[in-house]
Amino acid sequence: MPSVCQEEIIAMRRCRRGSPEAFEVFVNRYMKNAYFIALGLVGNREDAMDLSQEAFIRAYRNIKYLKPDRRFFPWFYQILKNLCISHLRKRRYRQTSSLDGENCPEPSAMTDYFSPEVVAGRNELKDKVWQAIGKLDDKHREVIILRHFQNMSYEQIAEALYCNKGTVTSRLYYARKRLEELLSTGKGGSINDMP
Amino acid sequence: MTCHDYKDLMMGYLDNELSDEQRRQFEEHLAGCSECKDELEEFRKLKAITDEVTLVEPEDRIWQDYWDGIYNRIERSVGWIVFSVAAILLTIYGGFKLIEELIKDETIGMLLKIGLLVLIVGLAILFVSVLRERLYFWQRDRYKNVRR
Numbered sequence: 001m002p003s004v005c006q007e008e009i010i011a012m013r014r015c016r017r018g019s020p021e022a023f024e025v026f027v028n029r030y031m032k033n034a035y036f037i038a039l040g041l042v043g044n045r046e047d048a049m050d051l052s053q054e055a056f057i058r059a060y061r062n063i064k065y066l067k068p069d070r071r072f073f074p075w076f077y078q079i080l081k082n083l084c085i086s087h088l089r090k091r092r093y094r095q096t097s098s099l100d101g102e103n104c105p106e107p108s109a110m111t112d113y114f115s116p117e118v119v120a121g122r123n124e125l126k127d128k129v130w131q132a133i134g135k136l137d138d139k140h141r142e143v144i145i146l147r148h149f150q151n152m153s154y155e156q157i158a159e160a161l162y163c164n165k166g167t168v169t170s171r172l173y174y175a176r177k178r179l180e181e182l183l184s185t186g187k188g189g190s191i192n193d194m195p
Numbered sequence: 196m197t198c199h200d201y202k203d204l205m206m207g208y209l210d211n212e213l214s215d216e217q218r219r220q221f222e223e224h225l226a227g228c229s230e231c232k233d234e235l236e237e238f239r240k241l242k243a244i245t246d247e248v249t250l251v252e253p254e255d256r257i258w259q260d261y262w263d264g265i266y267n268r269i270e271r272s273v274g275w276i277v278f279s280v281a282a283i284l285l286t287i288y289g290g291f292k293l294i295e296e297l298i299k300d301e302t303i304g305m306l307l308k309i310g311l312l313v314l315i316v317g318l319a320i321l322f323v324s325v326l327r328e329r330l331y332f333w334q335r336d337r338y339k340n341v342r343r
Binding site: 020021023024027028032034036038039042045049053056057060061079086088090093117119120121125126129130133144148149153154166169170172173175179180183189 | 202203205206207210212237239240241242244245246247249250251252253257258261262264265266268269270274332
């Protein structure tokens with residue numbers, strides 16, 4: 001993640017004074033991070049694009065509440081994450097309501113979500129890993145996405161999640177354990193049997 | 196310390212996030228613990244295959260239009276709010292007026308009156324249902340207060 005810089009500080013001041021044009025600095029800098037994080041959390045391209053844009057709009061409307069000494073991205077990440085979690089909950093609720101009592105699959109198991117089509121340079125193993133990531137709990141998927149897809153350090157993840165580094169390492173441990181289990185179950189053996 | 200206590204250090208070791216002292220401490224433990232050594236090897240393999248997964252980047256055109264989409268939505272949002280409030284108020288007013296006229300008008304047949312009234316009631320139920328759903332999510336949304 002880029003560190004806070006003078007350009008962001010100036011843009012933030014202008015945004016607070018009601019200039020939407022100044023917000024372009026933040027959008028250009030973080031739009032790809034926002035899209036890929038949302039994609040990792042909700043598993044659908046269209047939803048990810050829409051949610052990431054909505055997060056920027058909400059960030060602009062609330063930028064007056066961001067303390068001047070705080071960095072933009074961790075704050076923005078909270079908005080994006082909350083939107084994605086809220087979206088997932090609505091999706092689960094609608095899915096449960098529509099099936100009304102039948103055994104309903106997790107959203108990640110539904111065909112439109114965590115489809116391997118979004119994986120670059122696809123092969124069987126990459127497809128499986130992506131689909132297994134989709135089956136993780138939200139909080140475990142989140143740390144995997146931030147670490148592996150955003151290449152964030154533990155310190156940056158801790159800042160974005162408003163927790164300490166110990167919590168990050170602990171979540172990563174359990175997330176990877178679970179991912180390993182999911183991949184091994186699908187294969188019928190341990191991770192070491194994989195090519 | 197038990198093997199379980201080393202799990203945090205194992206993650207840090209795997210992701211190159213340890214200080215020299217922590218690294219030395221973990222390597223010392225690893226030298227005498229085959230269980231942790233095996234677990235680390237499995238995690239290494241998992242990390243390697245997970246790192247290989249990259250996601251398809253949307254076309255350049257999407258990124259070029261990205262800011263325009265946000266800017267337009269910011270600009271239009273105020274207009275939409277005013278428009279929506281006015282539309283709701285006018286619809287409610289119109290609905291009441293229509294019901295009033297229907298009841299008073301003796302030239303309209305009873306069946307048509309009932310049909311129109313049922314239509315209005317149906318629309319009202321749909322509106323209340325959507326409103327209730329929104330309220331339900333809003334009240335139970337633990338994340339509604341974004342931490343700043």
